[in-house]
Amino acid sequence: MSQSLTSYLFISAALFSIGLFGVLTRRNLVAMLISLELILNSVSISFMAFNRFVFADKSLGQVFVIFIIALAAAEVSIALSLILWLHRKKGSIDIEKAKDLRG
Amino acid sequence: MMITEIVFAALVIIILTGALLAVGLKNVFYNALALILCLFGVAALFIYLNSEFLAIMEVIVYIGAISIAIIFAIMLSRPMTQKTEPENRGKVIRSAVLSALFFGVLAKVIASTAWPIASEQGDYSIKGIGKMLLSTQALPFEVISLILLIAIIGALVLSSPEDNAS
């Protein structure tokens, strides 16, 4: 089980779907961010699994995961600054209150 | 062999449970804690995938830095004391259906493809990663550092007080 590619891929797919559900459902901006982190992690698992089972000669997948983690850090810092800024402006971090760009 | 499989199964359960809790619980602080649980599971999974370095990195960076920052934000914006409205039922059903569909498509593709499993095993040591970072992947490496710089500056700008606009 732990040596088959498909199980890792299933985990990845499941994690992605759960994260997707969270992004589409939660009203709280921080909760949305948390779900986004789940998605990023699922992709990391996927990369690692492919590296181990399919492209086994180089450790390119791990390098990519390093990049993903670094990017996630940068993104979270910006995102949290934005959330705090929005909280200052609007008084709440409910995403359904931020609908000024309506058509 | 058996025990690795049992631990693997436990890890899967931890990960999925953490994820579900991270998404489903009402209190956003509990969501962050559930995220940390899930990430621990993911780090352990990395060990299974022959990359101890990355497992440690995951713990240090993701759990140690990112999740803490998230908790900072939760504390600073005090969403716990605010009354949040319940989510719209239609919205929940819509996203549930979409996620389920997505998972279905992915699962079918995963199950039906004949993945070409490689026979050889390469170099997964940290030495190999370092060599790669400084030779073939040098460009992304530099770019990442640039991105981090920009992120720091951006965060500083965004969080500076209003009357100091510059």
Add this chain to the structure above:
Amino acid sequence: MNDLNLLWIIQLAPLVAFLLIQLLPKNAKRTAPLIAMGAALLAALSSLALFYAHRDGNNMPQQYIYQWLKVSDKSLWPFVTIDHYVLNIGFLVDKLNLLMITVVTVIAFFVHLFSYYYMAEDKSRARYFGFLSFFAFSMTGLVLSTNLLQTFLFWELVGLTSYLLIGFWYEKQSASTAARKAFVINRLADLGFYLGIVVLFILTGTLNFTDLNHEFLRQMLPASTLTIIGILIFMGVMGKSAQFPFHVWLPDAMEGPTPVSALIHSATMVAAGVFLLARAFGLFSSSEITLLFILIIGTLTALVGASLATIQRDIKKILAYSTVSQLGLMVMAIGAGSAAAGMFHLTTHAFFKSLLFLTSGAFIHHFHSNDIWEIGQRGGKRDKVAVAALCLGLFSLCGIFPFAGFFSKDLILEVLREHNLFFYIAAILVSFLTVYYSFRMLFVILFSKEKKDMHAHETALAHPHHSSTGAIELCRVIPLASLAIISVVMGFLGTGWLDSRLLLWLGGEETHVNSELLITTLILIVSGALLAYIFFKNPETAETRLTQSRGPIKTILERKFFIDDVYEFLTKKVGMGIAGAFAWFDRKIAKELMVNGTAYRILDLGKISSKIQDGLLQDYLSWAVGVGILVAFWLVKSNSGIF
């Protein structure tokens, strides 16, 4: 000076005059009458020269044709087998044309002359003479044309000119209404005319008069088609020559200046219809039914016109209805098969009717009234020249020997008698009525006691008499005298008394004196005059008695046989009703439902679709994810065997 040059002069001189008059600067407008008269004189002299050159009647008909269109495609018309279709334009010269063109241009010249006197004080003189010239151009074009289409072209131009001239004093509401009425009725009738032309052209491929003879048509088309074509083209004649029931515009057309009535509405334009009947006689005579139809319409017209003339007070209206009646007689003659008799009467009628109209113009101008009672009371009998001309004209109209009208009318009666007794009796009745109303007019003007009318005095003082100006007075007298002389002489040219020149020339048979006919006409004339005398020897009492009498006949006559009421009903109720229905459809259905409706539905659609953009991030994300799943599904499906 060969024929073609003369023809171009006759055709174009009036047009040049018209254009010159239009281009004149303001202060040169005084020369307009002279320009027009010069052109008219030129045209008249050229016609006489042409007539003289061909007086022996040889080497005619002659055509000068310029080809206009040629279509040689059999496949255009699947059900006919004509090789090619040719449309020409040009001049035709033959006996009929020559006679007509001479009559038209000579009378036109006299009318121009008289107009110089009549319109001497009118401030829009230049416009008037311009239109008169334009009419001369159109009329000569009509007479000289070689085929039906060219005739139609000038037919319409003549109708236009008539409209312009009837409504000359457009400030008067009644004048512009009358002009519109004339034009609309004319156009309506021309619809039939044009349909006839189209059908004829499609089925035979030619519209040339030289081709349209009896044998050619009989062999090309079946009798029913010929009947239909004949009746359709006759519809145009009905409109132009004021046949029943299209006669209603002619009495109203008297709103125009009197010289216009003299030229257009008695002598030339209304005669154009009769001219067309003679011109295309081969077409009409190719079907018995067409000729019968023509005969019946002519009879009705003659009777209606004559009967309505008996109760009119306005001198011009009497003459107008008389014209309608005489046109009816001409049409009857043609319907009975003798184009020559019809044309002969057209010629004599042109001269004496224009004389009568000019005379009435003299009366009207002098005594400032159209009403025969008022003219009589203001001293009508004192104007010697006018009275003399009136008598001559009226005697000719009644058909009294030895005036021209006697010969032509007798000829018609004879033709009718040989054709069908019923129509002969109708014509006798018409002649009787003609005598009655003519003498009625004469007696009222002559026998009315003169009243020292203050009104007439004032108006006479306000307009100083222009009999002081020599030239203008000449312009009044010369036309009257000339036309009178011609009216007398013309008759002799036609008949066996001299040597039947005109008639033979026209193609009719030699006439002989029929004693029975002579006696009948004599009885008619005497009894008619007597009846008129009995009623009107004392015009004042006659007037009071007439205004007081009531009765069905009087009502019918006064309401002009209710024809105008029928037209009013048709146009107001029926026409407006249909127009109203269409307007409703256009407003409610086309506009509200379809045009505006579509616009509003699209707006609604827009409103609905703009609800997608609600500003909520997660809704947008859901859309993106949904579409992404579909795309992924489709990509996988089409590139591999999965799904």
